[in-house]
Amino acid sequence: MKFIVNIEIMPNKELLDPQGKAVTLGLKNLGLNTVENVRIGKHISFEIEAENAEKAKDAAEIACKKLLANPIMESFIIQVD
Amino acid sequence: MKFIVNIEIMPNKELLDPQGKAVTLGLKNLGLNTVENVRIGKHISFEIEAENAEKAKDAAEIACKKLLANPIMESFIIQVD
Numbered sequence: 001m002k003f004i005v006n007i008e009i010m011p012n013k014e015l016l017d018p019q020g021k022a023v024t025l026g027l028k029n030l031g032l033n034t035v036e037n038v039r040i041g042k043h044i045s046f047e048i049e050a051e052n053a054e055k056a057k058d059a060a061e062i063a064c065k066k067l068l069a070n071p072i073m074e075s076f077i078i079q080v081d
Numbered sequence: 082m083k084f085i086v087n088i089e090i091m092p093n094k095e096l097l098d099p100q101g102k103a104v105t106l107g108l109k110n111l112g113l114n115t116v117e118n119v120r121i122g123k124h125i126s127f128e129i130e131a132e133n134a135e136k137a138k139d140a141a142e143i144a145c146k147k148l149l150a151n152p153i154m155e156s157f158i159i160q161v162d
Contacts, residue, residue, distance in 0.1 A: 008124050009124070010124065010126070020127075023125070023148065023149070024127075026148050027127075027144055027148060030143065030144065030147055030148060032129070032140050032143065032144055034129050034131065034140075035127050035128070035140070035144070036127065036128045036129070036130075037126075037127055037128045038125065038126070038127040039125070039126050039127070040123060040124070040125050041123070041124045041125075041126075042121060042122070042124060043090070043091065043121070043122045043123060043124040044104070044120070044121050044122075045091070045118075045119070045120050045122075046101075046105075046108075046116050046117065046118055046119040046120070047116070047117045047118045048113070048115050048116050048117070049115035049117075050115065059113050059115075059116070062111065062113065063108055063113055063116070066111055067104070067107050067108060067111060068104070
């Protein structure tokens with residue numbers, strides 16, 4: 001069966017996110033003064049052939065831990081449809 | 082009122098996503114042979130002070146159109162909590 005996997009990888013809350021800080025300033029320059037705490041991460045989607053949703057999720061977890069996310073700086077959320 | 086905005090910015094489906102192609106190969110090398118159509122985009126979250134959810138969404142749309150997304154190559158989905 002084919003599953004669609006969506007993964008959200010975000011920098012950990014404790015860490016400074018320099019890209020997010022730059023975007024906060026850029027948004028203020030656009031007049032959006034009330035924006036705060038901008039954090040920028042990755043969104044990854046793919047299709048996977050697996051027996052069931054659980055196996056698809058396990059495969060996505062391996063992909064995150066071994067390739068997609070940096071466990072020291074990032075956390076991830078996996079959603080299987 | 083404070084709202085949390087989550088924005089998902091993905092490359093358009095018609096376009097080649099070289100980063101996604103590279104990740105597909107990387108995942109195959111990890112033994113995940115059944116992964117296809119990897120696409121990599123951005124996930125942006127921020128807090129915004131606004132009168133209501135609709136105004137928060139309008140502000141996020143301005144942010145996407147003017148700064149965060151490239152309208153030629155990317156599409157975005159905004160979610161306000």
